[in-house]
Amino acid sequence: MKRVVVGLSGGVDSSVAAYLLKEQGYEVIGLFMKNWHDDSVTISNECPWLEDSNDALLVAEKLGIPFQTVDLSEQYKEKIVDYMFHEYEQGRTPNPDVLCNREIKFDVFMKIALSLGADYVATGHYCRRGIIEENGKEIYQLLAGKDGNKDQSYFLCQLSQEQLAKALFPIGELTKPEVREIASQLDLITAEKKDSQGLCFIGKVRLPEFLQQKLQPKEGIIVEIPADAPIYSEEKPNFSSEEEAFAHEARRINYLQVPGKVVGKHQGAHYFTKGQRKGLNVGGTKEALFVIETDVDKNIIYTGQGNNHPGLFKKALFIKNDEVHWIREDLALKVGEKMGVMARIRYRQPLQKATLHQFETGMYVVFNEPQSAITEGQFVAWHKDDEILGSGVIT
Incomplete structure (x- = not known):
């Protein structure tokens, strides 16, 4: 019997994943990851880890599998939260869910699972693993989940061959309604539970408030750039190589040189991200304003009207x-x-x-x-x- 450690999150997907593995004859152990208890960064009261760990325990009892909780909050803070703050400070927008899979679930958590004698680690992700052979060597594939509506393979896009070799995704062939149906038939407490929103294993976070704990507010201006600004219709220079041409296409436009008008104030360019529409609090424009660029050094947000603005x-x-x-x-x-x-x-x-x-x-x-x-x-x-x-x- 191969041993599998399932990351039981207290949600319906990982609950059904554990059940399916048990049905397939694996020896299954349920492990709940506690990733958060830092009160210095207050999060809205909907931090449901206590309720989630309780639900995970009840599911494990119902399925008759051993269960324990592991506290990874220190590693989570260092590898995910601190990284997030640093990225926002630099004016970039990180994706904590992709990082959480690479750094926590399939690294720190996986090492704990392997130390418990596990052959595999399983999660409730909607994706599939394929294995092909080339020159006598097994190569692992990361494939989209069968449910096109729920496919989560994007969040696992940073996994390596070594990590995939030890990973199982039991619900990848199922749709969400089928997963809920199985949970209902088993009378699992998670059957009707809503999907978690927000940060991987932390729960709901109102991002500006979250960031304000570490990144100080700093008043700056919001500038509107007109859609017909000359920068958008300039003739392209002649390039000596493809690489130069691509660099031109990918470049950041220096809006300091572009005439625009000040339309409002903000509390810190590092709280905003490209394409953002909410939270600008500027009225009186014909179409909604979208962030087209942020400059954290000069603390300026550049915006344009409408979601077809060429600056986007x-x-x-x-x-x-x-x-x-x-x-x-x-x-x-x-x-x-x-x-x-x-x-x-x-x-x-x-x-x-x-x-x-x-x-x-x-x-x-x-x-x-x-x-x-x-x-x-x-x-x-x-x-x-x-x-x-x-x-x-x-x-």
Whole structure:
């Protein structure tokens, strides 16, 4: 009997994952990760970890599997929360869920599971693992979940071959309604429980308040850039190489040189992100204002009217070499190579046609169509059919 440690989160997905593994004949152990008890960073009172751990315990009792709680709050603070603050401070927008999977669930948590003699770690993610053989060597694939509505493979886009070798995703072949139906039939306490919103294992966070605990408010101006600003219709220079042309497409526009008008004030450019519409508190414009750029050094937010404002769109993005991550290491590009892929720059975005170009300095992802709100610090993931081949942090 192979031993599997399931990350029981107190939700319906991991509950059913544990049940399915038991049915398949594995020896199953339930482990709840406690990732938060830092009162210096107050979070809205809906921090449900106590209730969640209690639900996880009741599910384990019902399924007749051993259960314990592990406290990973120290590692979580260091690897996720501190990183988040640092990224926001630099004017970037991190994705804590992707990081949590790479650094906590499939690293710190996985090591604990393996120390308990586990052969595998399982989670309630809607994704699938494939195994193919090449030259006598097993290669692991990360595949989209069967439920297109719930597919969570994007959040696992930073996993490695070593991590996938030890990972199981029991509900990847099911849809959410099927998972709820199984939980109902088993009369599990989590059957009707709402999906958790917010930070991986922390619960609901109102981001500006969360950030204000560590990043001090600092009043600055909100500038509106007109859609017909000359910068958007300038003729492109002649480039001596493809790399130069892509760099031009991916560049940040220096709005200090662009005439705009001051339309309001804000409490800190580091609280805002590209494409954001809420929280600007500026009225009197014909269309809603969207953040098109933030400048944390000068503490200025640049905005434009409407979600079709040209300042929101770019055709290319850049990933530094040390941030390029291939799940399929066997397909990694060498300098000078390119590859046609489908890519997305955020969870739930429909996949977009793009080409990867690998240069000495890093990789450009060049889209067929301009993309809205490409945001530094977020992850771009690239696919062939329903397999994620790799990902990278947008620079």
